[in-house]
Amino acid sequence: MFIHKVNETTAFKIPEERDAATLLEIVENNRTEFGQWLPWVKDMYSADDEQAFIKNGRQRMAAGTFWFAAIMYRDNIVGLLDLHQISQEHHRCQIGYWLAGSCQGKGIMTAAVRELETIAFNELNMNRIEIMADKNNQKSRSVAERRGFHLDGILKQYAFYNGQFRDMALYSKLKQ
Amino acid sequence: MFIHKVNETTAFKIPEERDAATLLEIVENNRTEFGQWLPWVKDMYSADDEQAFIKNGRQRMAAGTFWFAAIMYRDNIVGLLDLHQISQEHHRCQIGYWLAGSCQGKGIMTAAVRELETIAFNELNMNRIEIMADKNNQKSRSVAERRGFHLDGILKQYAFYNGQFRDMALYSKLKQ
């Protein structure tokens, strides 16, 4: 089990295919909340779906176009975070994340994003990190704001999911 | 020669490989101005480069992930415009364009973009069209503004080209 320690209670773990059941269980337990904001939730219903996601994610990570880790809290997997839309040309990427409802409110995600910023700026050669959240997803926006991301703008009807066009809030932080 | 008429003087034409020399000549004549804002200009130096671009563009257009046309003014090719980052899922795309300096100031590009909006909204099933321009590229930003695009925000250090990070202005227009 390959681990990147974040702090005394929290760590990142390279997702493995045998983590599929655990990750799926968290999705199941939080399907209502996650499904409101995360378009992929409606396509994630079996361990096979989750395994396929993990395998594909690892392959894209090996190719340098993606990065992801399971979030562990006191040795249990409780969430996931990733860097997508990685552009080596423009030194830019976007953070995504989700956390089991039962572990929210403990500062886990704020610590995790802080660590991921360090990884992105220092190890992965990024210059600009973005967070994009549904305008109405207050929890996700709060993570960006607590980490000092700048609100670049509200992008009207930028995304379409769950049958509706959605306004998206775009945040960014620069390496400087 | 396949033509889409815009108005009495202006038309769109499907680019063909034999248009490569003409398009390259315009790039050559405007290399200083274009090179300031368009990252691809530094890689476009021969008719072969231009032919490869046209062939690739036609293939992506056939696949539905791209759309482009040469702009004709009084039967001469004078520029090019395109839709890139076409997302069928989110019904969203981005407009790109350039026009020979000698033809600027005649309203050609404003008319061309107006027509392209109609095509994108009515024929290509788009809901949100974006224009992204370097913050300092006033000519390009004026086209967006004349066409009533909304400034969503200034994205700091969003792009890296010609050796510098660039702030980009993001505009959008909705179908409604």
Added chain:
Amino acid sequence: MFIHKVNETTAFKIPEERDAATLLEIVENNRTEFGQWLPWVKDMYSADDEQAFIKNGRQRMAAGTFWFAAIMYRDNIVGLLDLHQISQEHHRCQIGYWLAGSCQGKGIMTAAVRELETIAFNELNMNRIEIMADKNNQKSRSVAERRGFHLDGILKQYAFYNGQFRDMALYSKLKQ
């Protein structure tokens, strides 16, 4: 809509996927006649089939191995013509065509083929254009003959379709 004008009443149009329903309707209305001579008719039964054909045709056209256009008469799609078996090495290709029965007898196809000859010889660098028709398909052979194509020979049992071997008439015209 990208148009190549043939004469006052007739034009060529780049086929688009949203033309599938219109093209399929013509096939439906002429299934008996077309099915007698055109082997693909028995596989063209849904808008999906027709869309797949259009998408594939556009991709091969972009790759330079195929060329096709819908035939418009007084602003309605009434048929299709194409260049297939395009050989850049030997500067040779073959014309295919079909026209709605309701529009036959007006000289539309003769005008369309005349225009396509010009395109093939002058724009596409062809030297020899062929028309191959079932020996018994008198309508198709008449188009070749009206356009002054030379009968190279009758190729016995050259094709197999609808459960029978067919003798084919091979016509050709040179650029000179």
Added chain:
Amino acid sequence: MFIHKVNETTAFKIPEERDAATLLEIVENNRTEFGQWLPWVKDMYSADDEQAFIKNGRQRMAAGTFWFAAIMYRDNIVGLLDLHQISQEHHRCQIGYWLAGSCQGKGIMTAAVRELETIAFNELNMNRIEIMADKNNQKSRSVAERRGFHLDGILKQYAFYNGQFRDMALYSKLKQ
């Protein structure tokens, strides 16, 4: 060494990559004559070229789109013959062949083509076999004529090689 016996003196042999040097030597010794009629001769100058041809030929033969054999006379390789343009749909193919000048005039090729007709009609499910030869390649046309092929026509400027358009004689023989 896998052999198909034709008669007491002649056999077919599956080409192997280690036959490249022998085949190339025959091409070298007959370059002037072969080069007059066979377009590929000008690209066949090294054992690597010949090996690549053999490897590619074997792969296409395994895929059912090609068939070829070296011609052996008294245990020496003296030529090659093939079936190309194999159409399973139309049960049709074309014969190609060449023979070292030193072995011409002994009836080897006539016997070889007779045997290949049997293979094509009886084992490979063909119905129509074609031979296409340059109108002026009298030796090749004589093989077709001695084997009773029917001259379907002279196809004017059908091929372009060695800098000239060439008229081609098309012969065919049917299974029945």
Added chain:
Amino acid sequence: MFIHKVNETTAFKIPEERDAATLLEIVENNRTEFGQWLPWVKDMYSADDEQAFIKNGRQRMAAGTFWFAAIMYRDNIVGLLDLHQISQEHHRCQIGYWLAGSCQGKGIMTAAVRELETIAFNELNMNRIEIMADKNNQKSRSVAERRGFHLDGILKQYAFYNGQFRDMALYSKLKQ
């Protein structure tokens, strides 16, 4: 039919797709015995399976990564042998074989393997030939022993098939 003669009664034949029914029939008649030792037997139930195997085998043979032949005895196909795991880098390969029960005990396989050794060492540039057989497959091990292969070792639980881990006997012979 391409043939490599082994001795007065025995020959190798390049497998062709039309041999599928014959090969399948032998498998059917020997399913109990073969199925005990050959893992692929449980997946070989139709002429389509057998044809797919032959086509794939011919393609890999053309690519130089495989070699196989049907074994003919008095003009009938009675078995098959192959070289797999061909390493051009290490000049090493492994022999596989099976023979209809009704033809066993006549020395056919011993003669066939002797001939295949010659082909592998002299034509295919191999230096080490291996035979791997289930520890309990006495018939197969006897072929290796009669041909003077050296027992390198018993590889415990090397293979898993028919629901069990199997110990495998590894034999080898060097070109010297």
Added chain:
Amino acid sequence: MFIHKVNETTAFKIPEERDAATLLEIVENNRTEFGQWLPWVKDMYSADDEQAFIKNGRQRMAAGTFWFAAIMYRDNIVGLLDLHQISQEHHRCQIGYWLAGSCQGKGIMTAAVRELETIAFNELNMNRIEIMADKNNQKSRSVAERRGFHLDGILKQYAFYNGQFRDMALYSKLKQ
């Protein structure tokens, strides 16, 4: 930096492309010794070679056909170990490893292989692990022997590298 702890001084680390220079330096410092036994050493001369190896290794690891880790000793990379020839069908794989000469003799590799056995048997679903070493590579064979692997046999002339055929010692350990 993703870490799997082995013991107080030793850990495994997922190789990253930015580790290329460090790994290459160890190869450079041990080129004579490594080059004697490891065929790939002669092709590993630049950071680009090493980066390509790491990228390819990560992609194969994501696909489940390979597994590798850098060995860290007191926070420095000092070697590498891997599982190759992973067969999910037979639950079998082979261990490979190398260690900087300056760190040999401290029990690092024995501890690393012990840990890797646990990973292979418990996490990766393997049943048989092999170690294959040149018969004369006493250091490598000692690792296998210290870890209680069984010597299955000496495979004569099994490998060819550095211009010679090599006898290889094959060891194995079963999960039981």
